[in-house]
């Protein structure tokens with residue numbers, strides 16, 4: 389199966405600069421080629437990958453700086469653009485910006501990027517134009533390299549190898565009948581219908597019991613699942629204030645942006661680590677994992693289920709929090725689908741409107757907002773059933789999937805198919821992960 393392996397590269401100062409320049413060349417190739425495609429479209433014509441490649445080769449004679457980038461990396465840029473335009477349309481594809489996107493280079497052919505293991509701890513990779521670069525073998529490569537992407541995250545450069553690990557997907561999950569519904573709790577990151585709580589709360593981050601964080605910390609709650617420690621959250625807020633005061637284009641501003649990026653990078657890595665662990669646990673234990681479908685959620689769900697105080701800021705905040713939550717949730721879904729390939733699990737998504745106020749007892753099923761007594765407690769107004777509110781919601785999610793019919797599990801790759809179901813609306817929710825909307 390194809391899998392990813394990411395390592396931190398030990399570029400020297402010269403290599404860092406060169407990588408930055410190569411990325412700039414690719415960025416300008418992308419932007420020029422995109423503009424060219426649009427110009428053609430405006431006059432009702434079309435230009436494709438092959439022709440753009442040919443013109444690029446021509447342009448290299450005239451603009452020697454283009455040759456600073458490895459030929460295959462430049463070509464890959466045009467290929468990526470071609471794919472993006474096919475998928476999203478020429479007008480929806482975005483410009484590459486120096487400030488908004490981290491620089492990244494794709495090396496498509498393994499024979500141009502040989503990897504050598506130096507010893508138990510270190511390996512090195514040869515990158516065209518950049519030369520040999522060492523990286524710490526934090527884990528074994530575990531297979532044949534198919535391609536690699538070199539990118540910068542904050543101040544460090546990383547290499548992500550696409551590796552064929554030679555493993556085969558199991559036909560059937562070890563526990564073929566185990567089904568679980570997963571709800572994203574308001575306080576806990578993920579809650580299962582079996583009453584398991586997955587939480588990644590960093591040390592003394594804003595706790596459940598602690599009083600509401602001060603108003604200003606709301607920005608720092610940019611990661612309100614508690615991936616930030618209290619100290620980091622404080623620093624984040626301070627930096628944001630400093631950013632607001634810094635003059636545009638100043639060196640001071642650049643420093644602040646860099647420091648903010650470092651904090652958020654840490655958050656991203658913690659989140660990725662957390663979702664990978666949850667995904668591993670869930671796919672190991674369950675043949676079928678049911679999530680809520682985010683695409684339909686936005687239309688129905690209320691901000692959080694707590695009584696929100698009036699005022700624009702609150703609305704703004706909950707909007708932000710929800711966006712962040714969605715992001716984390718999407719990450720979990722991607723991690724689950726990836727891990728599911730190794731266990732034969734099936735991941736599916738169901739519309740989850742009103743799960744927070746629906747009684748999960750099959751014979752009851754009463755929908756009543758009053759059943760949600762508090763953030764944590766669900767007490768059905770009809771049958772008196774008492775359960776943790778998030779667990780109740782997870783049970784509802786599981787029940788909705790089961791009401792939709794049996795699923796054939798263990799198809800190896802992403803997801804499975806429902807018996808007698810045309811692969812229509814539902815299969816889109818289960819297809820290969822796509823970029824978040």
Ligand SMILES: [Zn+2]
Nearest residue numbers: 747752768771
């Ligand atoms: Zn009930």
